Amino acid sequence: MTHKATEVTIVAEKVIQEQIVEIIERAGATGYTILEGSGKGQHARRTHERPSVAGDAFDIVKIEAILGDRAAAEQVADEVANTLFTHYSGIVYLEEVEILRRARFWR
Amino acid sequence: MTHKATEVTIVAEKVIQEQIVEIIERAGATGYTILEGSGKGQHARRTHERPSVAGDAFDIVKIEAILGDRAAAEQVADEVANTLFTHYSGIVYLEEVEILRRARFWR
Amino acid sequence: MTHKATEVTIVAEKVIQEQIVEIIERAGATGYTILEGSGKGQHARRTHERPSVAGDAFDIVKIEAILGDRAAAEQVADEVANTLFTHYSGIVYLEEVEILRRARFWR
Amino acid sequence: MEALADFALTFVGQLQKPTLAFLLGGMLIAALGSKLVIPDAVYRFIVFMLLMRIGLAGGMEIRNAEPGDIFLPALIAVAVGCLIVILGRAVLPRLPGVKVEDGIATAGLFGAVSASTLAAAMVVLDEEGVVYEAWVPALYPFMDIPALVLAIVFAGIHQQRQSGAHKRVRIWPIVADSLRGSALSALLLGLLLGLFTRPESVFDSFYDPLFKGLLSVLMLIMGIEAYARLAELRRVAHWFALYAFVAPLVHGLLAFGLGTLAHYATGLSPGGVILLAVIASSNSDISGPPTLRAAIPAANPSAYIGSSTSIGTPMAIAVGIPLYLSLGHWVFGL
Amino acid sequence: MEALADFALTFVGQLQKPTLAFLLGGMLIAALGSKLVIPDAVYRFIVFMLLMRIGLAGGMEIRNAEPGDIFLPALIAVAVGCLIVILGRAVLPRLPGVKVEDGIATAGLFGAVSASTLAAAMVVLDEEGVVYEAWVPALYPFMDIPALVLAIVFAGIHQQRQSGAHKRVRIWPIVADSLRGSALSALLLGLLLGLFTRPESVFDSFYDPLFKGLLSVLMLIMGIEAYARLAELRRVAHWFALYAFVAPLVHGLLAFGLGTLAHYATGLSPGGVILLAVIASSNSDISGPPTLRAAIPAANPSAYIGSSTSIGTPMAIAVGIPLYLSLGHWVFGL
Amino acid sequence: MEALADFALTFVGQLQKPTLAFLLGGMLIAALGSKLVIPDAVYRFIVFMLLMRIGLAGGMEIRNAEPGDIFLPALIAVAVGCLIVILGRAVLPRLPGVKVEDGIATAGLFGAVSASTLAAAMVVLDEEGVVYEAWVPALYPFMDIPALVLAIVFAGIHQQRQSGAHKRVRIWPIVADSLRGSALSALLLGLLLGLFTRPESVFDSFYDPLFKGLLSVLMLIMGIEAYARLAELRRVAHWFALYAFVAPLVHGLLAFGLGTLAHYATGLSPGGVILLAVIASSNSDISGPPTLRAAIPAANPSAYIGSSTSIGTPMAIAVGIPLYLSLGHWVFGL
């Protein structure tokens, strides 16, 4: 049997990874997953293949956290958008997913 | 507050990455994200760990683009399926997501 | 035109990757995609950047499989949760997606 | 008979040498299920190092070479590249179960050139004390590019016939794309640097002394990959396997013959003749497959990559190199 | 007393040598929060290079060795590997707060062998001018595999007792899995190549000259990792930390003693005795953890990896190596 | 006039040397659309190797240096780092279309130091037979950190003025963050190891002999990146490009002048003066950009990275190094 939960996804510059993770943890998430990628948006395109001559701060990371509580997920999304995306690159969105082992996602 | 948007995801051989990106940009997307992976489908299995003795054209990439306009997302999916997946490996699918900062996804 | 299908996503330690893939294939999936990442959950945090001094068994992988048949997807999720997540790290969840080329996802 | 005995001896001798030993070692451990993997970044760096080394040496030597000496071997390289593809185009699609596109792409890959095979031959010749003009390895693109272009043109013509639609194959983009690939870029840059600058200090302290050791690692990788891709080969017609066994030797002998003409005509060294044969014998690993995948989408990569990596390359290295070497003994009294 | 003074001197002397200095340097900068990271691809390539170097040297020397000379040291290696696990199995689970599975897995990891510790000892001996049979480092698998197998068998037995279900632990798959791991594959392939082919040219120009320098980078990595994983250790019972402090020295002394017997019985060199002690003292980093994670899922990796990487390995390198070296001075009058 | 002729000769001479040749070669192949990529892992390892080499050499030499000799050059380094940023802060934001934050961040990056430029200069001096104190390259952080800190402080002050809010910029975290970055960590660790331990054996067998060759690969990478990032530069005001052309030379000359004072005051060698000029001339690639991105989020990275990587670094290497070298000929009669 599955349960409803909300996944919040953030695609952003690696330089703010730690700050995003902090917001996610403060909102009560039991975990998160980080994938490294590349991307193009309003700012310069970054590719993952070229050597990181200017450091890896400009790499793109995709951070996903599933929260049992939808309000908490929305809070993460709002906080990231309002405090970090004013100057740094990134997008944030929510999805409804169906989880197994519900207790795993509540703290 | 969140808004509805459509995410189109394409998993395909890297050799057609540039062509997929072109289709996405032509459809009016404001950006896209690329993740490198490996996978198995109807064709030979590729793994990301082994050295790319035959070049990286055969690596698997996952390309995601969120579009504010559902019709545009469908157009991307159709075009990729009809023009590229005739000969090249790959799958394409759509998901509804909830975005913040709506203007970010319209051009 | 799109069709409904179910995506089952598993985030887990790489050490059980082969076992997860087997479950997916047994359930009749026509393919799967694997992404390498890092993450934090109930167990120690692993990052992908540091050298894998203790081997790569502890890396985090994200495995996604889209199945035309929802029951089969649920079966994958249940089996992974019940047989593997008793001792190994990981989460599993389902999402509804809209696929093109329906036949691609039925075996 | 004597020649055969010489070949047998040469072959057994080479088995003991690091180049062949690491190649076979890689196949062995892969067959035994080893999980040893040389990281992709290291693989790519090794290939860069070898091609830069080849390019630098070639460029430094071309400074003093007579352009006339190079002309005929270069022409032979172009001719052999094209002949291989024409031959493959004529033969492969006639075999039962072989799709025309698959046959053409495979012929193209066997006409194209492998940097690792070339480097292996250079180390073998060095160890045997056989000298060659340092610009001979730099003839690589003269065979590689024509072969790939011709295969793609053949595929285009075939598709037009099928579909009736008239769509011209544009040649220059294919040539440019080949030249821009990571392998040829490194080789050509090395050539330029060798020709117009004084890279002796880094050549002598870095690129040259590491050549042999890095090649042993590359041979290990090629061996592992050769075994790993056998599975792919099993999924296509058996004719590909047969072609991959025979073609490298046929191509090498063809080039050896034409090279011998150049030996008598313009003084190409016996070592140069042997290298020309090896270049022809080799089949592209790094640069060819992506080019073909992009340009001949209808061809099944399992067919051409499987036959090239699993059988063609090991044959060219393990059998071809000793064969041309012992032919060199025989023909030129090395 | 004198021996203690000699150890103190040896230890301080080693602190100045690159091997130990880079290890401690890595711990220092990690403690200070440095973001320096040696890329994973480089780490894996270094490990390959070191093990290939060890294997090649061993293989080339075994050619001339008496099989009889090797037999007793190999037997000692097997015995020590088993003894360590039996000891750990008996002691660890008795300690308060230690889960049986965690204790068994930790004992298995400390019975298994670390390539980096072994390589470090070889460089130290070379710098001190202490000679040893080149096949001694190749005894590595004789201790490594029995230790891992025995730990997994113990865990299987324990689980059967718990669950009542009777499920036999199959030994061969574990052995095969160990042999196929990237570390042992490289070592054994090197051994084979050294034994049956003539890899002298690449050994002398590539694998051997780079050994010492690459080891310094590896030591830096091990130091950084040792500090980084202290956090994991903090989350498990303190007894693991204590065990990790004491066990490497106990194991090393045990092997030193048995090795001394072999010295008198079959002429194992003093340097060989010291290396045997180091092999016993070391605890597996690369190959052990994944094997144990797969085979003893109920054991908490933080316990065994934390204690091994954070304390066991630094102890074996920083204290163990100088200790056995000064014991060698004392016992054999080196 | 004579000086100019000497510079022209020196410049043309350097074009032939591997350092400059590989840099320009990289720009060339990138401009021609080459897909050659040196893997990120290799790039990061090369940077580590170079900085460790620089640190070790510096540390080993500081052992015997008079602290008094180092004091004045270190002070000059700090002063130049600050002057560059003050100058840039005063000039850049006045230019039409230049945002204040962008100007400040760019000035900070040009005040900071590039390890690759520094290593390039060392190899050039070595090839020219110009000696210098091995601790001069280790002055790197004395210019780098003050420049970054001052730029961040300026940005903080500016933002306060804008927003009215009073938020103090804390300096220590910025300094600590710089010291912990991968580049400075490697340099400082090398320095410590050189100073307090005896790394001669690995220095002589590994870090030093590979220096020149690895640098040639790094130059190739920097050349490729310089071209690749031109596109970014095109999206920002043209004044950044102009600044990137002129500033490295102005900064280098400033440091050359102050260094000449140190030459007469405390005997800094002519080679040391030249290196001081190069350090000032260089602009940070690896460590500066992430620090600035984190600390001055309002600044557009395309402005500062584009101008630094695409124009500033090539200028510092290709024009700056030959310029200070020929100045050295002229002023010190080298």
Ligand SMILES: Nc1ncnc2c1ncn2[C@@H]1O[C@H](COP(=O)(O)O)[C@@H](O)[C@H]1O
């Ligand atoms: N419409 C989009 N769809 C998917 N990913 C996007 C989209 N827009 C931006 N991104 C990702 O978010 C990163 C930062 O975006 P930006 O802030 O626009 O530069 C990009 O590099 C992409 O990886």
Ligand SMILES: Nc1ncnc2c1ncn2[C@@H]1O[C@H](COP(=O)(O)O)[C@@H](O)[C@H]1O
């Ligand atoms: N059912 C599926 N679920 C998830 N990923 C798939 C599926 N089928 C194919 N893929 C991905 O798409 C790639 C190309 O598929 P194919 O065209 O079937 O070879 C594979 O390598 C997988 O990464």
Ligand SMILES: Nc1ncnc2c1ncn2[C@@H]1O[C@H](COP(=O)(O)O)[C@@H](O)[C@H]1O
């Ligand atoms: N709430 C969550 N949201 C997203 N990913 C998670 C979550 N919890 C765990 N994970 C991922 O699953 C992996 C294993 O989780 P765990 O079993 O809790 O250690 C973690 O390393 C994360 O990558």
Ligand code: NA
């Ligand atoms: Na060929």
Ligand code: NA
């Ligand atoms: Na041990």
Ligand code: NA
């Ligand atoms: Na500067």
